Amino acid sequence: MAETKGSKEPPSTKQVVCRALSRVLLQAFIWIHQGFDYIVDIFCNWWYNESKRQIVPPVKDPLLLESAVSLAEKIRKKEVRSEEVVKCFIARIREVNPIINAVTDECFDEAIEEAQAVDAIVASRSEEELKREKPFLGVPFTTKDSTACKGVLHTLGIQARKDVRADEDSEVVARLKAAGGILLGVTNIPEINMWCESRNMLHGQTNNPYDTRRTVGGSSGGEACVIAACGSPLGIGSDIGGSIRLPCFTCGIFGHKPTTGLTPTRGLTLRTGEEGRTMVSAGPMSRYVQDLAPLLRVLIGEDKAVKELQLDDEVPLANLQVVYSDALGDIRASAMRPDMMEPLMRAVNHFQEISKLPVRKIHIKNMKYTFRLWHYWILKEPCDFSYELSNRKGRVDFWRELPLKLFGMSNFTLAAIVRLAMEAILPVEVPAWAEEKTNSMVKEITEILGENGVLLFPSSPMPAMHHYASFVRPYNFAYFAIFNVLNLPVTQVPMGLNAEGIPVGIQVVGAPNKDRLCLAVAKELQKAFGGYVPPFPV
Template sequence: MATDKHSGSISKKDKSGRRKSKTNRICKDVMINLLKKLFFLFRYYLDQFIDFLFSLYWDGKRHALPDLEKKHAILMESAVTLAEKIRKNELKSEDLVTACIERIKQVNPILNAVTDERYEEALKEARQVDKMIENGLSEEEFKKKPFLGVPFTAKESHAVKGMLHTLGVRARKSARADEDAECVRLVRAAGAIPVAVTNVPEINKWQETRNMVFGQTNNPYNTGHTTGGSSGGEAALAAAIASPISLCSDIGGSTRMPAFFCGLFGLNPTAGHTSLKGSGLRSGAEPTMASVGFVSKHCSDLAPLTAIVADQQAHLLQLDREVHLKDIQIYYMETIKDLRVSPICSDLRKAMNKVVSNLSAQATSTASAPKPYYHEGFDHCFSLWRHAMSREAESFAKLLTDNAGEAVGLLELGKKLIGQSDYTVAAILKLLDDQLMPPVPAAWADELTESLREDLIRVLCGGGVLLAPAAPAPAPPHAALLLRPYNFAIWGVFNVLKFPAVQVPLGLNSEGLPLGIQVVAAPRQEALCLAVAKHLEKQFGGFVPPCKVPQKDS
């Protein structure tokens, strides 16, 4: 009987202890969530204040982009349409290349996007194309060259034979490519004509396109604001209606970020399906989460262009698969809870809400309506990306010296303070992060990455897509991102997962800066992303020019 009483006494104590422990946990969680909300609120207003201060300086240096002349109006067409007109002999390649070159010459003094050009060679090649077509080409020959006679530009980190290939690094300021990168070779083989290469941040590793060789590239919508990076030169030219085909790459948002900041569509395909040989001094044999992609004014260009650079693996991506919107299950997340990343601004939250409302109206039942989604992995976007970067073969510190040594962050910081460093502040910050900060715990990062990947595949494998924020805010003033260096991680986390993602423009905000969202799918499900992107292009207007363009009937 004593034992029973004693056991009952212990049981009551256990229950009381458990209740107290549970209450303490709840109180702790409430306090943590409250502190996080206060922190994000503080960050939001701090970002606003920083942008205001930087704008005071940059707005005085703002320059308007020249309006598109009627003789250049053809550049508003998609690359697919331009290729078709050349094929049908409705448009001369020489006239198109001439318009492209003339427009680049108009806008580049304002944008500072081009680092090297081959205008005369491009015109010569265009005349050869026109002669070939006049002499007659078979349908089979046109199929082999689907973009015959269409001009293209490439970010300078893609080697283009005979052209500068500096990667924005002073140690390579005179370096020229001996041969084409594989992606450039494939685009040329498809009949497109290279016209110029464009600016990148050092070794493609920053959110702003600026380096110590060519300087800073400006946003066509507001030249006092960033184009993003690393394909910022490409996005600037494409948005300025100067380049029909813009060849990019993406390891942490480098295609999608400039696409967002410059109001364009951008596709980063499933990793492992495009060759990086000759891009950023890569051999192409290294495993990587990077992919070759494109930005464009037209969603319709993304699939056929990506098929070109995917080459023998294009069929695996099923880019031309027909998908109906009604058959796609939509998921969405309105925010990211990574403490390193700025909170999502009201403009982008409203844009997301409009998209969700639009897609809800298209749903055939309550079950098919858009559903919210979140995973704790999104609380650690930057950490997961930083860990994944440690698995990449390239060494940022060595590449900065053109593999002639290794840059040291602390030394370069000291040299920068007295104006003697060969590197930008952004490059030095990355050196310091790589060399001084402790590595991300590998087991934790691998486990969380796999958990996020498996859960998203489970959710999306039935034919779903995830709508995700594009960024915390539209394109900020130049240099402001030095004070928020982790914001790119919203794009970068999907590189880590090796998922395809399409950046979709959604018009402009009250300040005339582009808005947008990401559409993400499971690996090799690009067709789903593109189907949603095409729908949103029709519903929200797609690309909005940063200057006046001639009316089609004028």
């Protein structure tokens, strides 16, 4: 009898056995990985015992707990002077920085002078005019060391640049200043932004304000840290592999990575803005979701905000198509823990209650290749790590630097050595394979989300790790990095604290240019679950 067209032959006994063996080996690897993570936690809890834990002190002035838009409104209405606000945040930085080591250079005197000038402007202009032309007039802000600020240290975290100051503002800083923002200083990063902790040989290590034994993430780690500690109401981060969202997650604040290509890149990590394709985006960071859209509007420009993102359009939440995924699928990353699954399911259950459409769980199969794809695309970036690490005076060689590090003679952290090793040792992916997998995922996610959908996604398999634990869990950043690969907009949303008092949260992902959907969902989650929780009693 002829074989029916389209029918398939049953798998051979050998194929069945191989598949079964693969599943067994995969499950064994997962169990071993979980056991290893358990041992790491035991060691960290012993090494970083409770007596070493410290948190930042409570605020003394309620102004420090205001949102940036609230401060701007009070300044415009003459309810508070900009000079008072600026001095208040300066005092707070001086109070907490010895504990958290977040701010690496300051311009306090200049900030006070600018604030005094702002108060003179407010006295002579109408409130409506100021709101329209300078929405952040008189509001202090900070940004990361790698984002150029004229006259302020611009070290990129390397000793070869320890005395280098920026000649001009980066485009995003210039835009926020033009909108009335007052720069207070710059914050700590890993070397050339390339690690998931904020530590370097020049400025040292930044400590989490909720627990100084733990990481603040990277690379915008100092920025998220000082905002969470109420040393700054507002910040600008940059994100190439989770560099806004990871620190915002570990420090319990909001952050938004815009759709790739919307924000100018001139002045970000020595970029000219003319480099072409990149995964990097600048974006807003704040304790409160209501600050994100106004700052995003400033960073991308009014024309893009209205025409490309429709930021002014209302988002009917009941009509949103909400989907979720509860795992990355890349076995290199750690398994999801219950205290990270819980905030995700809270958000899922909330939207099941308010949405007219069913909330669906999805699985995107190619996400298991996340790290390989991110590694492929990061090597396509204009920033050559080994070249930048030398301050563009040659290249730093892994094989030469490793023995220097072993004998305590290197000018670079272990993280930088590891990054050099990745470039020197890891194989380069076949372009056709990497680009096909990337395009396939973009197509799959954008078709699922359509014009009116968001994806609720875990931020990390575990809360902020203890210092240095990332060296034995180097792939967990992939939960963030996948969306840089896919160039999608993502908002990091704090969802309170776990039983240990450490922030937890989730990511809200949209289709290209659907940033407003991410921000609307984040706003709803803040309303429903409280958002930012200070690291001190209030």
